[in-house]
Amino acid sequence: MNIGEIAKRAGVSRSTVSYALSGKRSVSEETRRKIQQVIDELGYRPNASARALANGRTSTIGLVFPPAGNHYTGMQLDFIGSVVEAAAVHDYDVLLSPSGVDSDRSFQRLLGERRVDGAILMEIRLEDDRVDHLAELEFPAVAIGRTAHPENGWWVSLDHTALAAACVHHLADLGHRRVAFVNRPEQLLRAGYESAHRGLDGFTKAAAERGLTVRTYCCGDDAASGQACLERILHDDPATTALVTLNEAALGGLYRGLAKAGRHVPRDFSVTGVVASRWAETVTPQLTAADVPAEEMGRRAVDLLVERIEHPTAPGRHHLLAPPISLRASTGPATGTSFPEA
Amino acid sequence: MNIGEIAKRAGVSRSTVSYALSGKRSVSEETRRKIQQVIDELGYRPNASARALANGRTSTIGLVFPPAGNHYTGMQLDFIGSVVEAAAVHDYDVLLSPSGVDSDRSFQRLLGERRVDGAILMEIRLEDDRVDHLAELEFPAVAIGRTAHPENGWWVSLDHTALAAACVHHLADLGHRRVAFVNRPEQLLRAGYESAHRGLDGFTKAAAERGLTVRTYCCGDDAASGQACLERILHDDPATTALVTLNEAALGGLYRGLAKAGRHVPRDFSVTGVVASRWAETVTPQLTAADVPAEEMGRRAVDLLVERIEHPTAPGRHHLLAPPISLRASTGPATGTSFPEA
DNA sequence: ACGAGGTGTCGAACCGGTTCGAGCAAGGAG
DNA sequence: CTCCTTGCTCGAACCGGTTCGACACCTCGT
Numbered sequence: 175m176n177i178g179e180i181a182k183r184a185g186v187s188r189s190t191v192s193y194a195l196s197g198k199r200s201v202s203e204e205t206r207r208k209i210q211q212v213i214d215e216l217g218y219r220p221n222a223s224a225r226a227l228a229n230g231r232t233s234t235i236g237l238v239f240p241p242a243g244n245h246y247t248g249m250q251l252d253f254i255g256s257v258v259e260a261a262a263v264h265d266y267d268v269l270l271s272p273s274g275v276d277s278d279r280s281f282q283r284l285l286g287e288r289r290v291d292g293a294i295l296m297e298i299r300l301e302d303d304r305v306d307h308l309a310e311l312e313f314p315a316v317a318i319g320r321t322a323h324p325e326n327g328w329w330v331s332l333d334h335t336a337l338a339a340a341c342v343h344h345l346a347d348l349g350h351r352r353v354a355f356v357n358r359p360e361q362l363l364r365a366g367y368e369s370a371h372r373g374l375d376g377f378t379k380a381a382a383e384r385g386l387t388v389r390t391y392c393c394g395d396d397a398a399s400g401q402a403c404l405e406r407i408l409h410d411d412p413a414t415t416a417l418v419t420l421n422e423a424a425l426g427g428l429y430r431g432l433a434k435a436g437r438h439v440p441r442d443f444s445v446t447g448v449v450a451s452r453w454a455e456t457v458t459p460q461l462t463a464a465d466v467p468a469e470e471m472g473r474r475a476v477d478l479l480v481e482r483i484e485h486p487t488a489p490g491r492h493h494l495l496a497p498p499i500s501l502r503a504s505t506g507p508a509t510g511t512s513f514p515e516a
Numbered sequence: 517m518n519i520g521e522i523a524k525r526a527g528v529s530r531s532t533v534s535y536a537l538s539g540k541r542s543v544s545e546e547t548r549r550k551i552q553q554v555i556d557e558l559g560y561r562p563n564a565s566a567r568a569l570a571n572g573r574t575s576t577i578g579l580v581f582p583p584a585g586n587h588y589t590g591m592q593l594d595f596i597g598s599v600v601e602a603a604a605v606h607d608y609d610v611l612l613s614p615s616g617v618d619s620d621r622s623f624q625r626l627l628g629e630r631r632v633d634g635a636i637l638m639e640i641r642l643e644d645d646r647v648d649h650l651a652e653l654e655f656p657a658v659a660i661g662r663t664a665h666p667e668n669g670w671w672v673s674l675d676h677t678a679l680a681a682a683c684v685h686h687l688a689d690l691g692h693r694r695v696a697f698v699n700r701p702e703q704l705l706r707a708g709y710e711s712a713h714r715g716l717d718g719f720t721k722a723a724a725e726r727g728l729t730v731r732t733y734c735c736g737d738d739a740a741s742g743q744a745c746l747e748r749i750l751h752d753d754p755a756t757t758a759l760v761t762l763n764e765a766a767l768g769g770l771y772r773g774l775a776k777a778g779r780h781v782p783r784d785f786s787v788t789g790v791v792a793s794r795w796a797e798t799v800t801p802q803l804t805a806a807d808v809p810a811e812e813m814g815r816r817a818v819d820l821l822v823e824r825i826e827h828p829t830a831p832g833r834h835h836l837l838a839p840p841i842s843l844r845a846s847t848g849p850a851t852g853t854s855f856p857e858a
Numbered sequence: 859a860c861g862a863g864g865t866g867t868c869g870a871a872c873c874g875g876t877t878c879g880a881g882c883a884a885g886g887a888g
Numbered sequence: 889c890t891c892c893t894t895g896c897t898c899g900a901a902c903c904g905g906t907t908c909g910a911c912a913c914c915t916c917g918t
Contacts, residue, residue, distance in 0.1 A: 176903090177904060177905060178904075186867075187868045188868090188905080189867080189869080189870095189906080190867060192905070193867090193907095196906080198907080205866080219624065219628030220629065220904080221569070221629060221630050221903085221905065222631045223574060223903085224904035224905035224906090225904080227563070227872095227875085227903090227905070227906095228872080228873055229873085229906060229907090234611070237612075246597050248593070254596070254612075255588050258613075262614060267612070267625065269612075270579075270596075270609070272601060279604075280604060283561075283609065286559070287562060287564035396797070397797045397802075398797065426797070426798025426800070427798070455738070455739045455740065455768070456767070456769070458771060458772040518873090518874055519876095520875095528897075528898085529899070530874090530898090530899095531900095534876060534877080535877095540876085541877095541895095541896080542894095543897085544895080544897090547897085562874080562875065563873085563875065567875055569875070569876095569902095569905085570876045570902080570903055571875085
């Protein structure tokens with residue numbers, strides 16, 4: 175069931191079969207038909223390893239995502255799904271690799287052993303050894319997120335700075351003066367994850383601009399942490415009337431904490447943040463949020479990567495996305511406050 | 517940077533380098549050290565395609581999951597994560613393949629082109645051409661779920677029949693007499709997905725056994741459908757006091773529907789079902805549910821698959837899991853009903 | 859009639875590993 | 889001292905494709 179077998183049965187040479195399949199040289203109509211007939215009879219498909227060895231392309235891209243323990247978020251799920259589908263369109267398979275850093279065994283397998291033609295990196299840090307390493311090697315890679323020096327890179331990223339700022343302005347416009355910020359877990363912030371840092375920056379700067387009183391928190395990626403975090407918020411400043419969250423997984427817990435504290439959303443307390451629409455819609459009241467376009471990001475990342483694989487010398491390209499805030503039902507005017515504009 | 521280069525610099529033959537790396541023949545301590553030194557200097561790693569071609573093993577397993585459109589559920593996410601991690605333990609990579617049926621291009625790539633040593637199939641149907649096909653080929657595969665004829669197969673499955681029944685008994689014990697069942701989307705039921713069918717069976721039989729009045733519904737995999745479904749339930753029989761759901765993604769919508777209808781959970785209405793604990797805990801009140809052990813299932817599936825790859829002639833093995841119901845806060849005694857036991 | 863150019867096919871080399879059979883040297887047994 | 893192991897190493901073949909150069913044949917122009 176290899177190419178030699180096909181060649182023998184069709185009465186031609188192996189190279190002719192190869193050319194008939196690839197179309198890289200012309201083959202007479204008659205020969206082509208004969209070959210195709212034998213192939214159909216035997217259900218032959220060329221061996222991927224052999225092909226990869228011969229032409230140096232595996233037709234596989236690696237998707238490098240952080241190891242679990244960090245719980246996966248819904249956004250990551252949507253993202254993975256869209257990457258797989260977009261890759262299929264370009265005739266690429268997707269190899270999953272759980273890896274935080276450069277020196278991971280898993281990362282080494284992908285690169286060193288040439289299992290993939292290119293890679294998509296998730297959960298980027300401001301200083302990311304993986305990104306630097308791949309750039310140095312000129313290995314085709316696209317980052318989901320920007321490092322501190324994104325100038326000539328290949329990436330697609332959410333503009334967390336702008337998004338967090340937009341949330342602040344939305345709340346300030348509604349008259350809120352004391353606002354809390356719920357970030358991703360502390361170890362992620364300390365490790366330098368860019369979304370956590372840029373989100374925090376955007377929040378802090380916009381709040382200063384609007385003269386708001388703020389507190390910022392880190393919160394574990396699960397409901398229990400969310401609830402605990404909300405309790406801390408109200409304990410630290412009971413006059414807080416709104417919060418902005420980057421932490422999708424904590425959302426349910428935040429809502430529960432508010433309910434337990436007797437704060438009605440959105441009458442007594444407003445909640446907003448950056449959350450994929452699918453998840454913003456599962457909570458009640460539905461979350462007013464900047465919808466993370468996970469699917470679009472996956473598709474764009476794959477398109478960029480494929481382009482880079484096929485044109486290795488092309489200059490860096492990137493997409494910085496800042497989806498608008500979708501008004502749903504979780505935010506409202508601050509109680510007992512007149513609108514600044516009013 | 518290939519094995520020949522290493523051999524040359526170490527002053528030995530290619531085969532000696534290979535043996536030093538694999539340990540399949542003895543190599544003198546001195547030679548080994550010299551080779552290792554050169555390898556470390558050059559950062560050499562053997563090419564995966566060449567190795568796969570030579571020894572017929574790719575060290576990759578395929579994870580075949582249904583194409584999106586069917587939204588992914590949280591359970592699937594946890595599952596994928598645990599599969600990747602368990603595979604890494606055994607030194608396997610995971611290749612993602614979106615595929616519903618046998619004849620998919622994607623499915624053919626995996627098998628025909630020998631990209632993987634084995635496969636894990638998700639979202640099994642009672643009559644599943646993929647499972648039958650792979651069994652016929654004696655291709656190492658493990659199904660997540662059972663077909664109608666699971667006898668000699670390799671699979672790990674949730675006992676949806678028992679789980680749905682346990683939910684019914686739990687509600688009946690609390691005095692509920694009119695109970696609704698919220699299943700996965702109708703097209704999945706019609707396509708013969710086993711979890712939807714067995715769950716429905718278990719629910720129906722147990723309800724009959726306990727003499728309950730029931731209605732069963734199919735519901736889309738998203739919050740809006742959940743809310744609509746709940747409205748239908750209360751419209752069809754306003755006296756309904758409890759529901760059982762297999763549909764994780766609809767959960768938030770069901771809760772919202774209840775809130776909108778003015779039914780307090782668990783005082784006026786009880787909710788239970790089969791949902792991964794992580795998601796059962798995000799809703800308020802937290803869901804009393806049979807916790808889907810997605811992580812354990814992923815791990816067991818990989819263990820089974822690796823065993824099967826390494827012992828191709830071993831007889832079928834499987835795990836049928838029936839986790840207990842975790843009592844949380846979403847169920848309570850039916851209003852105005854005395855306990856049967858009391 | 860003859861060379862130029864184009865088409866279709868073939869054999870051989872190559873991609874980068876693994877593995878088998880054989881050979882050589884050193885060490886132990888008889 | 890010879891014979892047999894045993895330990896170590898090497899060359900060659902092989903896995904299953906792709907690709908290059910060569911060549912045969914046909915057609916066309918002159």
